[in-house]
Amino acid sequence: MLQRYFSWAKRINCMANQSPSRKAITDFHLLHSSGRKITEFHLSSIVKICGRVEALQEGRKSHCLLLKLGFNADLILMTTLLDMYSKCTNIHNACRVFDEMPHRDVVVINSMISGLCRCHLPSYAIDLFTEMNQSDRDVGTWNSLISGLGQNSKGRAALISFGRMRVEGVEVDVMTLISVISICADMAMIVHAQQVHGLVIKSGFELYLPVGNAFVDMYAKCGCMGDACLCFQNMPFKNVISWTSLISGYAKHGFGVEALKAFHQMEMEGVVPNKITFLGTLYACSHSGLLQEGWISFTTMVNKYSIAPTMEHYTCMVDLLARAGRLYEAHEFIEKMPIKPDVKLLTAILSSCCHHKNVKLASAVGKKLLQLQPQEAGAYISLSNFYGLVGYMEGVANVRGLMLERGIRKEKACTWIEISRKFHSFESGDRSHPDYQKIYDHLRVLIQKMKNIGYVPDTSMVAQNVEELTKEEILLGHSEKLAIAFGIMSTPPGLISKIEGREIVARDSSRFDHFKDGVCSCGNYW
Numbered sequence: 001m002l003q004r005y006f007s008w009a010k011r012i013n014c015m016a017n018q019s020p021s022r023k024a025i026t027d028f029h030l031l032h033s034s035g036r037k038i039t040e041f042h043l044s045s046i047v048k049i050c051g052r053v054e055a056l057q058e059g060r061k062s063h064c065l066l067l068k069l070g071f072n073a074d075l076i077l078m079t080t081l082l083d084m085y086s087k088c089t090n091i092h093n094a095c096r097v098f099d100e101m102p103h104r105d106v107v108v109i110n111s112m113i114s115g116l117c118r119c120h121l122p123s124y125a126i127d128l129f130t131e132m133n134q135s136d137r138d139v140g141t142w143n144s145l146i147s148g149l150g151q152n153s154k155g156r157a158a159l160i161s162f163g164r165m166r167v168e169g170v171e172v173d174v175m176t177l178i179s180v181i182s183i184c185a186d187m188a189m190i191v192h193a194q195q196v197h198g199l200v201i202k203s204g205f206e207l208y209l210p211v212g213n214a215f216v217d218m219y220a221k222c223g224c225m226g227d228a229c230l231c232f233q234n235m236p237f238k239n240v241i242s243w244t245s246l247i248s249g250y251a252k253h254g255f256g257v258e259a260l261k262a263f264h265q266m267e268m269e270g271v272v273p274n275k276i277t278f279l280g281t282l283y284a285c286s287h288s289g290l291l292q293e294g295w296i297s298f299t300t301m302v303n304k305y306s307i308a309p310t311m312e313h314y315t316c317m318v319d320l321l322a323r324a325g326r327l328y329e330a331h332e333f334i335e336k337m338p339i340k341p342d343v344k345l346l347t348a349i350l351s352s353c354c355h356h357k358n359v360k361l362a363s364a365v366g367k368k369l370l371q372l373q374p375q376e377a378g379a380y381i382s383l384s385n386f387y388g389l390v391g392y393m394e395g396v397a398n399v400r401g402l403m404l405e406r407g408i409r410k411e412k413a414c415t416w417i418e419i420s421r422k423f424h425s426f427e428s429g430d431r432s433h434p435d436y437q438k439i440y441d442h443l444r445v446l447i448q449k450m451k452n453i454g455y456v457p458d459t460s461m462v463a464q465n466v467e468e469l470t471k472e473e474i475l476l477g478h479s480e481k482l483a484i485a486f487g488i489m490s491t492p493p494g495l496i497s498k499i500e501g502r503e504i505v506a507r508d509s510s511r512f513d514h515f516k517d518g519v520c521s522c523g524n525y526w
Contacts, residue, residue: 117148
């Protein structure tokens, strides 16, 4: 009987430490209903599992049992309970547990800081951190704050905290560095990224697998794909995350063929791809016009690796077909999907309908899209612009009316560029920059040079009823054009496109474009 009792406890604990699932919760209920004694050891394991699988109701039951058995003075158990509530995004109960604890050590406070950040309350996390005595903070406290701020899109505040941490003499660990590397990646701050790389080498963490993976991702997101490849090649060990970071990097830089080569090399080395890997390959095919290769990748994922497609995979496939002009194939693919399309998927096919000027399908997709009542302005603007392009002004008025009715406002496009460690941001039609007159003058000169070798401005998307020259002037105000013109003016000649004899690396919200000798890295695929 005693041996059987310990086997139950061992099973529950193993599930908690390895691959937590609801099976462990069922086993715990069986153990409890059998009348056997429940210890703090059992409760710690089951509460941990409830947090990982976000089983809030079962977690509350465990909380009640914990109180009933008198374990509320167990600091470790109560910390696990606090962590469970925050992982289930029930910050109210997490705060109650924290407030009711008679004693709190640094581990408890670190857990509370992480919980507040996880529940998108970074200002409260900062307040709690500030209330601590400097001598009470450990590296875990700083890590909780820095990573939490990064996860809440407060990268600058996180980097300032990292600077304070070093000034106060707290020794960084591998978790600190991984968090800071990820923040530099998300913000594409190449100068900071290179400084952190130097610190990693100095600290002796360069050969750690998670650090290597983070560097590949960071350099790719900073627009330095060559450095990302170099970091990848220098890694002594590689796992599926390493290969996925490389493939995704190639995909976002428009290097579709290179992404597929990396995928095949990964398979040859016996590394099994996951669903994120296939997102990278499908995205690469979609943005490089590799239609057949995209189909092969999708069928390989489903048939060879038995990975069920998610909405993101379906969106990539629809985008792949639609960009290639296979609009009705894309529409048929949507009709046969086992799940209903979401806003992103419909926006993808609508964009291609507009590009290929398919009025009938664009109208049908547009109606479905507006029925979903998307909260992002992009879908409305795409449809409105398309209606304006084909001269359907009633449709333009209807879409604009829906935007007004639903409180949807279009935010101006914004592009930023870093020159000499200073960031300059530009909005569409921006004239707020001190050098705006010089920027526009330089841009006009560039456009004229382009016209001299055959460039014809596409004014079809300018909805205003004005003369052609005025439409061209409006196009000059595109935020990316302003940023690139300023970049050419402000940097010494080196490598940007055919006219200037230089290379341009431009980044939008989802990918990079490398322009060299007048050609984009994606092969000028739209």
